[in-house]
Amino acid sequence: MSIDHRPIAVFDSGLGGLTVVRALRERLPSESLIYFGDTARVPYGSKSAEAVTRFTREIFHFLLRFEPKSIVVACNTASAVAVPELADEFDVPVVGTVEPGAAAAAEAADGGLVAILATEATIASNQYRNAINRCNPRIPVVQKACPLFVPLVEEGREDRDPVVRLAVAEYLEAVRRLRPAVAVLGCTHYPILRGAIAEYLGEGVVLIDTADATSAAVADLLDRAGALSPDGARGRLFCYVSDNTQRFQSLSTRFLGRTITDVVRICPEEFAILQPPEPAHARLRVSV
């Protein structure tokens, strides 16, 4: 059995990907994580596939300097529109949210209707629908973009907020009428509104949090590759953002459950000239 001390890199358009960090830390507490949030260009959900792919490629190149054992694309939009094109371009295993989320949805659906709730760009890509139908071509899928959910969460609103409840009811009225078996929370921000969505859709609708499914897929990948960190190691978290470290810190509590105090700002324009600090664990690679 081999042990791999290299970190896992996690990339998101902003800070929503911290829900994936949280799930990874719960499942793999020995792993060190490098997080990059592109807060200077957030949000990705309303931007073109071409721009999202270009941004993602730039950030992959930056993250590779940390010699990660895997790159986890926590952003559903980047997972849907950029990962299919980029996964083969880089010599590192890439895990996005779409395949794990779709597999979990297909399993939970048991032949019933799956509703995909996501950003405009994710919905336009049809990637969730296609991935679910690769698991089971007979599962019916309905897709609904919910563009306000991200700004509602970024503003600090929660389940009981009246604007949230009105927006949830408006977006999901037609979906609810179709009586879905499963609803995929296909954007990192949406689990923050889980209570309002669950209440509106009613009992019996299984909500799929892609952060959980993604962290399980990462654990499985590393386990099969014999690339887990040693049990009992204390994984660390290093955060980089392209803008606004303070805003990131103050909002991190909602996504991660604790406040991050050590955040470094690095702009995409500086990727080419700056060397990121080399974390101690990146220097080690031990195989036993």
Added chain:
Amino acid sequence: MSIDHRPIAVFDSGLGGLTVVRALRERLPSESLIYFGDTARVPYGSKSAEAVTRFTREIFHFLLRFEPKSIVVACNTASAVAVPELADEFDVPVVGTVEPGAAAAAEAADGGLVAILATEATIASNQYRNAINRCNPRIPVVQKACPLFVPLVEEGREDRDPVVRLAVAEYLEAVRRLRPAVAVLGCTHYPILRGAIAEYLGEGVVLIDTADATSAAVADLLDRAGALSPDGARGRLFCYVSDNTQRFQSLSTRFLGRTITDVVRICPEEFAILQPPEPAHARLRVSV
């Protein structure tokens, strides 16, 4: 009297600045306009002053290739946080929205309370408050950030939309209780929600649309400098965006009142290597 055929450059974080284009075209139909919307990095309102200033500087350099007679910063956030620093850095007259908007508010207030409604970054800069108090230090000012207004408008919602009405009531409840004389619509998107804001605040509150005030300031500047285009010339509009030309086109109707069909995409990464096409009018500079 001299005549200046050079275009006016208009810069915005996205497409909201088309409200300024609309006002300029109504007031100065002979002028040709170059518009740049930074749709790859929109919105600016929740980003740091440092990032907004860096983006604005990059875009100024791009716009200078068109040899504009003036750069109009239609984005209130960039006007508030970047123009004070950049105005002296470039050898071209720069007009932002803050000074004209503040002057119009101070005049309309007649000593009464002025409410500034704007993005988080604009409010945090205190530029509107300071500019109003430079006009008249005794005018009381109250400021309120309304972060949802931009995504509400970008999603295509209008005055009568229930989510808009709920958000307006929530943001403006405390403001209304203070009985303002004037409310400044301190973001290019907010005039689209003018009806809902006016109805909620009630009769007697003067709403200041900064697009109108800004276009008047541009006309005044060019007139005083003897730099207007000849009467009867037919001004043209050239649009550049950093992402998503299609989305820009489809949303342009709401801001401009007509659909723009000719939009060129140019990314900030390409500014350094691409030469923009040289419009015919930029080659001319006639003094009579």
